[in-house]
Amino acid sequence: MTPAARVAAAITVLDDILTDRTAEKALSDWGRNSRFAGSKDRAALRDLVFDALRKRGSCAALGGSLTGRGLMIGLFASDGGDPAAMFTGEGHAPDALTDDEAAHLAANPGISDHDAVDLPAWLWPVWQADLGDAAVAAAETLRHRAPLYLRVNQRRGTVKDAIAALAAENITVSAHPTQEGCLQVDTNPRRVKLSEAFESGLVEVQDAASQIAVATMDVPKGAQVLDYCAGGGGKALAIADQFDCAVTAHDVATQRTKDIEPRADRAGVQIDVVTTDVLTAIYDVVIADAPCSGSGTWRRNPEEKWSFTPDKLSNFNALQGDVIVDAASYVKSGGTLYYMTCSVFSNENDAVITRFTENHPEWTAQDTLRLMPSDTSDGFFLCKLTKSE
Numbered sequence: 001m002t003p004a005a006r007v008a009a010a011i012t013v014l015d016d017i018l019t020d021r022t023a024e025k026a027l028s029d030w031g032r033n034s035r036f037a038g039s040k041d042r043a044a045l046r047d048l049v050f051d052a053l054r055k056r057g058s059c060a061a062l063g064g065s066l067t068g069r070g071l072m073i074g075l076f077a078s079d080g081g082d083p084a085a086m087f088t089g090e091g092h093a094p095d096a097l098t099d100d101e102a103a104h105l106a107a108n109p110g111i112s113d114h115d116a117v118d119l120p121a122w123l124w125p126v127w128q129a130d131l132g133d134a135a136v137a138a139a140e141t142l143r144h145r146a147p148l149y150l151r152v153n154q155r156r157g158t159v160k161d162a163i164a165a166l167a168a169e170n171i172t173v174s175a176h177p178t179q180e181g182c183l184q185v186d187t188n189p190r191r192v193k194l195s196e197a198f199e200s201g202l203v204e205v206q207d208a209a210s211q212i213a214v215a216t217m218d219v220p221k222g223a224q225v226l227d228y229c230a231g232g233g234g235k236a237l238a239i240a241d242q243f244d245c246a247v248t249a250h251d252v253a254t255q256r257t258k259d260i261e262p263r264a265d266r267a268g269v270q271i272d273v274v275t276t277d278v279l280t281a282i283y284d285v286v287i288a289d290a291p292c293s294g295s296g297t298w299r300r301n302p303e304e305k306w307s308f309t310p311d312k313l314s315n316f317n318a319l320q321g322d323v324i325v326d327a328a329s330y331v332k333s334g335g336t337l338y339y340m341t342c343s344v345f346s347n348e349n350d351a352v353i354t355r356f357t358e359n360h361p362e363w364t365a366q367d368t369l370r371l372m373p374s375d376t377s378d379g380f381f382l383c384k385l386t387k388s389e
């Protein structure tokens with residue numbers, strides 16, 4: 001496909017997304033109906049669609065409409081390109097710019113503050129209040145693609161081994177600036193999950209923020225650790241790899257845990273996956289990686305940024321209040337609870353901790369880790385709480 005034909009395809013896919021489909025569904029439907037497209041076309045299309053979704057507000061404002069076409073015109077204009085060069089109507093290119101579209105671009109109308117940072121109008125004041133001086137830089141980060149990070153499984157080899165194994169498959173990586181064992185993928189990220197280094201468990205895909213969070217945890221030798229909201233087991237796997245402890249994984253949605261055993265086998269670690277009925281208060285360390293807005297990771301899931309609402313925020317908040325209480329009930333006296341989210345909103349973080357400690361005086365909040373979305377990680381929040389003896 002020519003670059004212009006890819007833009008035309010992106011317009012179709014974006015129109016689908018703006019109607020009622022998720023980006024993944026719209027892309028896979030397009031792929032099924034476009035057998036002529038090669039893997040490079042599909043990858044380029046995906047990048048165009050996600051780039052436009054991350055910058056939906058500013059692209060729609062620049063392009064003159066919240067449509068697939070408006071977004072793609074805006075994307076080219078925002079990158080300093082000339083949309084008229086791409087929108088020619090020739091071959092499989094999108095139709096030439098209309099007079100109205102050309103006039104809108106020429107007028108270069110100003111864009112609102114919230115569109116400039118690509119956040120929904122209602123959210124921008126909340127974001128500023130919560131993030132303060134970090135608000136603009138964090139919002140700007142979410143407008144760009146996220147790096148892919150790998151965690152080297154210590155049980156399977158060293159960082160040097162991982163770098164060499166990946167290089168043998170033309171995947172080059174660089175060391176994270178602060179987190180040991182964390183590698184940023186510089187070339188061929190799409191090959192990682194097909195690589196021998198991944199298949200053999202030498203590396204696992206995991207954002208730097210989660211790796212940093214696990215590295216800050218205190219897990220005594222021989223401790224019983226419960227990952228109460230284990231999902232696919234990202235934190236549980238990292239803990240099992242890095243600490244000498246017994247790890248149990250649980251999730252209210254049991255189907256989410258189905259990959260934990262194969263992932264643990266690949267990584268060479270042991271994780272016991274259990275259901276709620278067998279849990280008791282025997283754990284030295286419990287992790288509550290609570291369901292949340294995911295606002296610290298929205299560059300990976302930009303649709304969620306635009307579909308987020310005040311109602312969703314308060315629903316998450318209610319759920320988080322329940323999850324922290326339930327998770328805490330499995331910690332033994334003198335034990336530790338780590339509450340964490342990948343959100344940057346105080347409502348999902350500090351407010352949950354404050355309410356919990358006010359209602360449960362046997363618990364004391366200790367250290368807090370707070371990461372903003374940046375060049376070196378997604379946004380993340382972790383609070384260590386200890387239970388009195």
Ligand SMILES: C[S@@+](CC[C@H](N)C(=O)[O-])C[C@H]1O[C@@H](n2cnc3c(N)ncnc32)[C@H](O)[C@@H]1O
Nearest residue numbers: 229230231232233234235251252253289290291
């Ligand atoms: C942020 S995700 C966990 C991600 C996972 N820890 C990881 O590192 O890959 C939150 C998880 O909490 C689970 N969850 C939601 N409500 C829960 C509850 N009441 N009890 C336990 N788990 C719950 C969800 O099913 C979801 O898998």
